[in-house]
Amino acid sequence: MKPYLFLLVALCGLQVAAQQLQSPSEFLGYPLGSQFTRHHEVVDYYQYVAETLPRQVQVHTYGKTNERRPLMYAIISSAANMTRLEEIRGEHLKSLEGTGNGATPIVWLSYNVHGNESVSTEASMQTLYDLLTSKSAYLENTVVIMDPCINPDGRDRYVNWYNQYKNTPYQVNPESKEHQEGWWSGRSNHYMFDLNRDWAWLTQVESQQRLQAYRSWMPHIHVDFHEQGMNAPYYFAPAAEPYHEVITGFQREFQKTIGRNHARYFDANGWYYFTKEVFDLFYPSYGDTYPTYNGAIGMTYEQGGGGVAGLGVITRTGDTLTLKDRIAHHLTTGLSTVEVAAGNAGALTDAFRQYYRQPRNHKYKxxxxxxxxxxxxxxxxxxxxxxxxxxxxxxxxxxxxxxxxxxxxxxxxxxxxxxxxxxxxxxxxxxxxxxxxxxxxxxxxxxxxxxxxxxxxxxxxxxxxxxxxxxxxSTAITATSGQASLPGAYAYLTDWNSMKDARFLAGLLQAGVRVRRASEPFRAEGRDWDRGTLIIQAGDNRNLPDLGSTLAQWARREGKQLTPVASGYVDSGKDFGSRAVAMIPQIKVAVLSGDPTSTLRFGEVWHFMEQQLHYPLTVLDADFWDEAELEQYDVIVFPDGRGYRRFLTPARLEALKQWVASGGRLVAMGSSLDALGGEDGFGIRPKRNSASSGEGEVTPEPYAEGRRERIKGAITGAIFKTRVDPTHPLAFGYPDTYYSLKLGSASYERFPRGTVAYLDEGARPVAGFAGSEAVTEISGSLIFGVRPHGRGQVVFMADNPLFRGFWENGKLFMANTLFMLD
Structure with a gap:
């Protein structure tokens, strides 16, 4: 057969296949937008499309969620491009070294990172279909990668909830139950983390697996599809200020190019939208900023709706916003993005290559x-x-x-x-x-x-x-390897200054090994040992047939080194039989969940315990609190949240005080501190400064400047240097300073005894923004403290050492609350 006839036959075959391709509505058996599609049905549709058009579509599974749902993406392009897909990818990746001749733009579309912002996954299926049918011309010089659902666990949580509570037909009144999602919303993943704030920190399995896939392609354009409040118009690029200074002129201008193209379609349909407001390009761990800092055109698209919108809802203006409307808007911007990429292929690929080719003229080398x-x-x-x-x-x-x-x-x-x-x-x-x-x-x-x-x-x-x-x-250059074996000894010593040490201890306790800790520094075996040193004595573990093998097993697992000692008599300091060397009990931990806690803050504690410390905990739901037998728990954690004043009724507060007085340890975090003060509480008191007194002359401010005036009293995630008492068990493993990430201006008075970390008078942030009034408000305030109450204790954490799971240096404070306090 002559070449041109072969090509003609091949093209005709593709056209026939495309004509036979079922739309999402045909495949699912209901009009798209009339129901929410469960994740497994979305996966089925993508796999069906790949099986129907194998020369144009590939589906890849890149991981699994905590709840074992598949994470996947589809690659689509023209048949000609797909035959040389690895060549396209390889040539493009040479751009990272400033070389290569890649000329094919790669567009990555990410959907449903927030599970209850559910429209985007629905829109992804229609976008996939249209790109392979009516918009197939865009694929002639472009490769499109589509991740239909970044957060399957959260999405199915929302979809299952909505299907359970919706009216038939759906109710547009926003007060109806189907618009009032509960505390355990579908926004977050299994551990209640916000995956859209985890791109840089990679604390979650979804993020870790997705980044491997993303970095194997490093697209020219990345779009993160979202929803916002149901009354808001659509938002698309260009982004708002602040832009980080590393963002190039081309990246700024190309956002405008894309935005103008979107506006053309929205104008034609009479749809409302806004740009250059609210959503900035600064914090590095978003789905728009992280790609941007890696050379892409990273963008967020926000459709009004979210978990309150359901299949249809009456907005503030009296209009009905339906799921079909929301699909149409995300479909339009998705297709428009690919259209712009296809029409600017040379500019995109050249600019990406130049991004990596240009000299890094940063101040710090x-x-x-x-x-x-x-x-x-x-x-x-x-x-x-x-x-x-x-x-x-x-x-x-x-x-x-x-x-x-x-x-x-x-x-x-x-x-x-x-x-x-x-x-x-x-x-x-x-x-x-x-x-x-x-x-x-x-x-x-x-x-x-x-x-x-x-x-x-x-x-x-x-x-x-x-x-x-x-x-x-290319390896973790200072990581130590664990010991293969250990000789017999009177005791074994190991240090305490990191999460590796905390995991080692948690493992030993669960294996039945009895461990002590030193509350005073000492010298033994020719070296100095600091407070918190773990001491495993053979005499404490006579019930274990082979203590050395057990210790070696856990040492290898956690990369720990142990020092055998032949005697409990130390060169200086307290001997091992001293009261300063106390047994660490195998404690039982509970964490409060549900209203009054924040879902995200609860998730941080949950994830820390199970996935970072590897220590069991019980989740006590607020609705079950009155039936719970508190006496069986040694430690109870109150995560940050806004509803504690309502939750802690006088009867509940009194029962909590009795539990602490009987030897319990309460760990209060963030806003929960506000409900524990007063004459009937635990002695924590807000700190009052002149900035909040309301005294002095009032200067009228222009209405237009109101928001900027209000931020004088705000702290938007700034880092402060704090003073630390390293002799306190809560601070074992820390030096006399700690850098704390402050997220607000709430401030509390220091304790005469038990103040562990605090701000100096007049402290200012070492990094980040803090308003002038907020800086005055928090001056000299408590960061972490411990107060006795009867035979128990209350640990107060004004700042969050577990914030988003990435503040690595704060995590040992939480481990100390569990294992080091008397």
């Missing part, structure tokens, strides 16, 4: 870090997941900005010093994640304004304007 080996190991493990290069320093001295002093200084270098250069393909991302204080072009932001990893990981850091010589490595 190297970030130099020293600290506890376990913390360095944890950081390098994160960097490796982001393909960020790093290595060990050569001997010498580096000069630059010292994070600890907020001034220029020097740091001695040795083989344990970590160097992260900005002169590398991921240099812009390095700057964003490590810079001491990101520059804000506008103080009105959508999220936190500080996240610098040296503070988050509790490391001594220096930012150098000179390139610091280093030897590159």
């Amino acid at each position: 190297s970030y130099v870090l020293k600290g506890e080996p376990d913390r360095l190991a944890a950081l390098t493990a994160l960097l490796s997941k982001h393909d960020i290069r790093y290595g060990t320093a050569r001997t010498g001295t580096a000069r630059g900005f010292r994070y600890s002093t907020q001034a220029n200084g020097s740091m001695a270098l040795d083989g344990s010093t970590l160097v992260v250069p900005t002169d590398q393909p991921g240099g812009n991302l390095v700057k964003v994640l490590f810079e001491p204080d990101a520059r804000l072009s506008d103080s009105l932001t959508y999220d936190i304004t500080a996240w610098s990893l040296p503070y988050a990981y509790g490391l001594d850091a220096l930012a150098s304007e000179a390139a610091v010589p280093y030897s590159e490595t």
